[in-house]
Amino acid sequence: MASPGRERFAKPLFVLTIVVGSFLLFLTQPMIARMALPRVGGAPSVWNSAMLVYQALLLGGYFYAHRVGQLRPRTQTYIHIGLFALAAIWLPIGLRPDPLPLDANVFLWVPWLLVTSMGPLFFIVSAQAPLMQRWYALETSRGEPYALYAASNLGSFAGLISYPLLVEPLFPLRQQSYLWTAGYALLVLLVAICAFTLPSKTATPTIDKAADRPPMRRVLHWIVLAAVPSGLMLSTTTHLTTDIVAMPLLWVLPLGLYLLSFVLAFADRRGPVIFISRLAPLVLLIGGGIAIVGGSQNPFLSAGVELGLLFVAATTLHGEMYRLRPPASQSTHFYLAMSIGGMIGGVFCAIIAPVIFDWTYEHPILILAAAWLIPQAPLFGFMAFLDRSPRARLASWLLPAAAVLLSVLTNGPLAVLTASGAAIGRIVTALIGVLAIGRRRLFVVSLAASMLAFGGWQMIEISFHGENRTRSYFGIYTISGTEFSGTRVLTHGTTMHGLQILDPKLRLEPTTYYAPRSGAGLAMRATGTLFGPAARIGVVGLGTGTLSCYAGPGQQWRFFEIDPAIVDIATRRRAFTFMSSCAPHANILIGDARLRLADEAPASLDLLALDAFSSDAVPMHLLTREAFGVYGRVLQPNGILLVHVSNRYIDLVPVVATDAAAGGWTAAVRRYEPDAEETRRFASTSVWIALSRDPRKLQELIRASAGQGDWQPLRTTPGFSGWTDDYASILPLLKPMKEFLPF
DSSP states (O other): OOOHHHHTTHHHHHHHHHHHHHHHHHHHHHHHHHHHHHHHOOHHHHHHHHHHHHHHHHHHHHHHHHHHTTSOHHHHHHHHHHHHHHHGGGOSOOOOOOOOOTTOOHHHHHHHHHHHHHHHHHHHHHTHHHHHHHHHHTSGGGOOSTHHHHHHHHHHHHHHHHIIIIIHHHOOHHHHHHHHHHHHHHHHHHHHHHHHTSOSOOOOOGGGSGGGSOOHHHHHHHHHHHHHHHHHHHHHHHHIIIIIOOOTTTTHHHHHHHHHHHHHHTSSOOHHHHHHHHHHHHHHHHHHHHHHHOSSSSHHHHHHHHHHHHHHHHHHHHHHHHHTOOOGGGHHHHHHHHHHHHHHHHHIIIIIHHHHOSSOTHHHHHHHHHHHHSOOOOSOGGGGGGGSSHHHHHHTTHHHHHHHHHHHHHHSTTOOOOHHHHHHHHHHHHHHHHHTTTOHHHHHHHHHHHHIIIIIHHHHHHHHSTTTEEEETTEEEEEEOOTTTTEEEEEETTEEEEEEEOSTTTTTSOOBTTOTTSHHHHHHHTHHHHHOTTOEEEEEOOTTOGGGGGOOTTOEEEEEESOHHHHIIIIISSSOOHHHHHOTTOEEEESOHHHHHHHSOTTOEEEEEEOOOBTTBOOGGGSSHHHHHHHHHHEEEEEEEEEEOOOSSBOOHHHHHHHHHHHTOEEEEEEEOOOHHHHHTTBOOEEEEEEESSHHHHHHHHHHTTTTOOOEEOOOOTTOOOOOSSOOOSGGGBOOGGGTOOO
C-alpha cells in the first residue's frame, strides 16, 4: 500500500500524463497530413492515407499496452521508458525528405512515408491511455481506472481542435514540429514520475491467468460496439462534405464529437448518458430521414441534425461499452477490443465502402446498425399488449410492413401518391417508427422504411442507372438532367462542376463559371490576340471540359486532372460532348497538377488556367507561394496565369493577391455577375484573377476585354501574410456566416 501523502497526487498526475499524451496524439494527425500536402498533393488522398496509418498504429500501440501490461510492474517501466528513448531518434517530428518517385504508387508510397517518418513516435504515444490506466490500477486502493479514459479523450479533443484554431494559424510547420517535440519531452518526464508511484511488489499481474480473460462473446460485443461509432464518425464526415455542405474544417466536428462521446460515456456521473440513451431512438428516426434526403435546401440545419445523430449514437454505444466493462485487471483486453473495432469501422468506410458503393450508403447502413445495438425501452405502455401472446407478437409485424408499403407508395418504384399525400405518408411512416421503439427488430425495419420514404428509393434508382453516378477516391459525381429539362449537369458533392445545354444550336456554348464574359471566357477568347494562332494553353482541372470549346485551330491544349473518373466522364461517356467536339486531340495528364507541372519543360505554356477545387474544398498546396513559383516556371516570361477563386465559404482573393505581390506578378480580378439574358443561358457568378509577370501583357488582356467586361486591379489585404508550404490557415479567410446561412 502506497503512502497516503503520495497517493493524494496520484490521480492528478496520471490524469495529466494521459491528457498530455492524447493531446500530442491528435495534434499529430492534422499536422503530419498538412506537412505531406506539398510533397504528394491531393488533400483527400493524403488525409485518407494518414487516417489508415493512424488507426493501424493506434491498434499496434494498444496491443503493445496489452502485452507489456502482463509483465512485472518494474519491467513494464523499463521497457516503456526505453522505447520512449528509442523513438526519440525520430525527433523532431516531421516527414523524411524523400521525393515521390515518378513510378511510385502514391496510395502505397504515402503510407510508407508516414510510417517511416513518424511511426515509432505515434506508436509509443498511442499506448499512453491504456497503459497509464493499467499502471494506475496496480495500486488497488485507487479504484477503477476507467474515468481516466474520459480524460484521455478530453485531451484528444483539445489536441484536435487546437490545431486548426491555434497551432496552424500561429506557427509555421517547423515551429509546430519543435512545439510537438517539447510536448514529447514533457510526456517522457511525466511517465517517469508515474513510474515512481508504482507499487514495489514484483508479482506478475493476474491477467496472465486464462480464467481471468473475458469470454470471446463479450470481446466480440465490445468490438461491434466500437466499430459502429467509429464508422459512423467517418461516414458522417463523408456524407456532410459530399451531400450537405463542403465547408472547410467540417471534418473536425464529427471527430471532435466522437471524442467527446467518450468523455461522457466513461465519466463517473451516469445521468447525462442515461438521458441521451433514452433520446437515441427518436434522434435516429429524425436523423435517419435527413441522412437520405440530404440538405441542399437547408444545409446547416441538416448538418446540425447529422452531427447531433452522431453524438447521440456514439455516446449511447460507448455508454453501453462502459456498462459492459470488465474488471480493472482486464482493462487492456477491453481497450484492445475497442481499438480493433475502431479500425474495422475505419476500414469499412475508408476502403471498402468507396469500392462497393456508388453513394454514401455506408452512412444509412451504420445508422441501422446503431439502431440495432442501442438499448431501448418502449415509449408507450399501451403497446405492451403486443407481448401478451404469439399471435399478438406476429400481428406486431403489421406496423413495419405498413411502413414499408407507405415508403413504396411515397417515392418508391410504385409511387402513386400526390405531393401532399407523400408528405403525409412520410409522417405516418415516422410515427410507426416511434411506436416501434423498444422492440428492436420492429424498430430497425421501421427506421429503414422511413429512410426509404424520405428519398432512399430515389437514391437506389440512381444507382441502378450506372452511368448517372460515379464514386471515386476523390468524391461522388452525379450526372443529372434530361432532354426535357434542356441541360445536363455534373455535380461533385453539392457543387456544380459543369453544365451543357442540349439544344444543338447552343450545345458547345461555354456555361456556368466559364461563360463568354466571365474572366476565363474573356482571357480564352483573347489568346489569339495575345499569343498568336499557335498558343499553348494549360488547364488545371478538367470538369466537363467546358473550357475546351474556346480552343482555336492550331492551338495546343493540355489538361491536368487528378481523378481518372473525371476523365472518363468528360471524354469517354456521351453525357458531355465538349471535349469530343472542341478539343478531341487535347493532351490529358492524370495526377496531382502541381507535381505534373513541375515535370513540364520551362516556358512551355502561354496561358495556364487554375480551376482545381474539389466541391468547395480548397487544395492549399496549389495556392502557396511555392506553387506559384512552379506556375511561373512553366509559363513563358510574359505568359498569363488565370486562377478561379469562386467559393461559398472562403475569400481566396487575398491569398492570390499576396502570392502575386511576393512573386513579382501583376494581377487583376474579374467579378462576373451575369445579366438576365446570360442567366437564361446558364451563366453563373464567378471570380477569376489574371496574373502576369509582364505588366504589358496584362494590359493587353484588359484592352482586349474592353466593352465586354471590367478587370479591376488586385490589391493585397493588410495584415494577411499569405500561404506557403510551411504556413497556411483558412481561418482569416472564412466568410461571415451570414453570407451563406439559408435562414
